[in-house]
Amino acid sequence: MRKPERVAPELLFQFCFDLPSIPQKLDWKSLFGNDRPVELEIGCGKGAFIVHAATTRPEVNFAGIEVVRKYQLYCATRLARRNLKHAKMACTDARFALAWSIPTESLQAVHVYFPDPWWKARHAKRRLVTPDFLIWVIRALKVGGAFHLASDVPDYFQASVAILNHQPLLVRQDLPDDRGTITNFERKALAKGGAIHHGIWVKPTAELPPPPPDPQRLFSVPLPSQHFP
Numbered sequence: 001m002r003k004p005e006r007v008a009p010e011l012l013f014q015f016c017f018d019l020p021s022i023p024q025k026l027d028w029k030s031l032f033g034n035d036r037p038v039e040l041e042i043g044c045g046k047g048a049f050i051v052h053a054a055t056t057r058p059e060v061n062f063a064g065i066e067v068v069r070k071y072q073l074y075c076a077t078r079l080a081r082r083n084l085k086h087a088k089m090a091c092t093d094a095r096f097a098l099a100w101s102i103p104t105e106s107l108q109a110v111h112v113y114f115p116d117p118w119w120k121a122r123h124a125k126r127r128l129v130t131p132d133f134l135i136w137v138i139r140a141l142k143v144g145g146a147f148h149l150a151s152d153v154p155d156y157f158q159a160s161v162a163i164l165n166h167q168p169l170l171v172r173q174d175l176p177d178d179r180g181t182i183t184n185f186e187r188k189a190l191a192k193g194g195a196i197h198h199g200i201w202v203k204p205t206a207e208l209p210p211p212p213p214d215p216q217r218l219f220s221v222p223l224p225s226q227h228f229p
């Protein structure tokens with residue numbers, strides 16, 4: 001991975017955030033210093049989406065959650081170099097953050113671009129998009145909020161659509177003509193001639209699904225240890 005030009009730690013920390021201790025929830029207003037809408041990106045990788053979105057939409061706050069420390073710092077460095085103070089990065093498992101730390105009905109959008117495919121059948125249970133994960137996403141979204149998903153793995157995308165089709169509290173929306181930023185993984189997939197699958201689902205009502213009975217179940221399938229700092 002090409003190293004981004006370093007920035008001073010005092011500056012870098014302004015573009016990072018931590019989850020509060022349980023049972024406290026994140027307070028977006030105090031984190032960003034304003035009460036603009038907040039959008040969450042899960043699995044930012046090298047940050048193409050969050051950097052582009054924060055550059056082009058200064059009226060929105062962006063929170064990025066990346067489970068790998070070096071990518072959290074890579075993204076935070078890119079944000080710091082552009083002085084995009086309305087975007088910040090945390091290093092944690094986003095499933096944990098959704099279940100414990102993100103306030104209910106607090107997000108305008110959740111973005112998941114090219115989630116890890118976990119190709120082997122025995123690893124499929126590690127995939128991010130599951131029925132429980134989507135319940136937490138719906139609970140975190142405001143009315144009218146949107147869940148964005150893109151993948152170049154047809155069976156993962158179709159499995160996600162099947163779960164979403166069973167979820168009456170999210171309604172699929174047409175894609176805009178301009179699909180927006182191309183992420184690092186999207187670029188790689190396109191270079192190999194792969195097709196990109198992209199969907200947007202909107203939460204039309206204030207109805208909330210009950211939380212899954214055992215929040216721990218969501219991340220009872222731990223990610224491999226190299227994913228943690």
Ligand SMILES: C[S@@+](CC[C@H](N)C(=O)[O-])C[C@H]1O[C@@H](n2cnc3c(N)ncnc32)[C@H](O)[C@@H]1O
Binds near residue numbers: 092113184
């Ligand atoms: C295949 S990469 C895609 C990166 C980027 N979205 C892109 O399209 O270029 C998936 C990213 O999700 C991160 N990730 C995987 N599981 C995660 C989780 N539970 N919470 C937060 N990040 C996660 C990985 O560390 C990795 O950076």
